[in-house]
Amino acid sequence: SGQGPGWLERPCTLERPDPLTERMIMALHLGDTAPDFTTQTSQGEVSFHDWAGDNWVVLFSHPADFTPVCTTELGRVGQLKDEWAKRGVKPIALSVDSVEDHAKWKGDIEEFSACSVDFPIIADPDKSVAISYDMIHPGEGDTSSVRSVFVIDPAKKIRLSMTYPKSTGRNFDEILRTVDALQEADRGECATPVDWKPGDRIIVPPTVSTADARAKFDDVQEVYPYLRTAVIRGDAAGKGAVACD
Numbered sequence: 371s372g373q374g375p376g377w378l379e380r381p382c383t384l385e386r387p388d389p390l391t392e393r394m395i396m397a398l399h400l401g402d403t404a405p406d407f408t409t410q411t412s413q414g415e416v417s418f419h420d421w422a423g424d425n426w427v428v429l430f431s432h433p434a435d436f437t438p439v440c441t442t443e444l445g446r447v448g449q450l451k452d453e454w455a456k457r458g459v460k461p462i463a464l465s466v467d468s469v470e471d472h473a474k475w476k477g478d479i480e481e482f483s484a485c486s487v488d489f490p491i492i493a494d495p496d497k498s499v500a501i502s503y504d505m506i507h508p509g510e511g512d513t514s515s516v517r518s519v520f521v522i523d524p525a526k527k528i529r530l531s532m533t534y535p536k537s538t539g540r541n542f543d544e545i546l547r548t549v550d551a552l553q554e555a556d557r558g559e560c561a562t563p564v565d566w567k568p569g570d571r572i573i574v575p576p577t578v579s580t581a582d583a584r585a586k587f588d589d590v591q592e593v594y595p596y597l598r599t600a601v602i603r604g605d606a607a608g609k610g611a612v613a614c615d
């Protein structure tokens with residue numbers, strides 16, 4: 371027919387029809403302002419931006435209450451309470467079920483994980499929050515939310531997002547690591563390499579010359595002209611080499 375594959379012909383637009391309402395909605399991208407909303411949660415009404423205040427936020431969705439993978443995930447988030455607090459992060463969960471269901475389910479999560487669930491769980495039975503964050507993927511079996519994660523900074527910008535299918539529980543240690551990496555990148559105006567952890571050497575961004583890097587960072591090492599590692603000035607010498615061995 372001479373026609374190329376469909377994806378080449380699709381117009382490049384930020385707007386798309388919502389799968390449930392068919393209203394045109396914007397796709398969310400890194401750097402966008404996180405949509406604000408006011409909604410009921412397991413801790414009462416929350417106006418999202420006001421609730422977030424000057425904190426970082428990890429907003430994460432799951433498919434439904436009283437489901438096994440979700441129970442393990444929410445329990446883990448509760449167990450990590452001190453880790454969120456250390457980083458100035460407020461976690462908030464979402465499922466499309468009701469406040470009444472959340473209240474009943476919370477007891478199971480707390481018993482299972484031996485911790486308290488003291489972060490809010492958004493009740494979203496009309497799916498308005500899930501739709502605004504594109505958390506519903508109809509190809510994933512039904513119209514409940516999938517396992518989306520949004521890391522949102524104190525300026526309310528979306529800094530990182532990930533999407534897991536319903537069958538795969540997330541790794542919240544990795545989510546904490548991404549918060550560490552984002553906060554380090556902001557603090558040091560730098561990047562971080564594969565598997566970076568706090569205390570490891572950072573990466574000099576490609577936009578900074580090696581001469582400028584030497585003026586700004588400690589112990590700049592040039593592996594290739596485009597791959598330079600360093601230590602943020604004033605920090606203890608970074609322990610990790612670039613971990614591609």
Ligand code: BEZ
Pocket residue numbers: 433434437438439440441536537
């Ligand atoms: C779960 O959380 O266990 C789950 C939810 C929906 C589909 C599959 C698993």
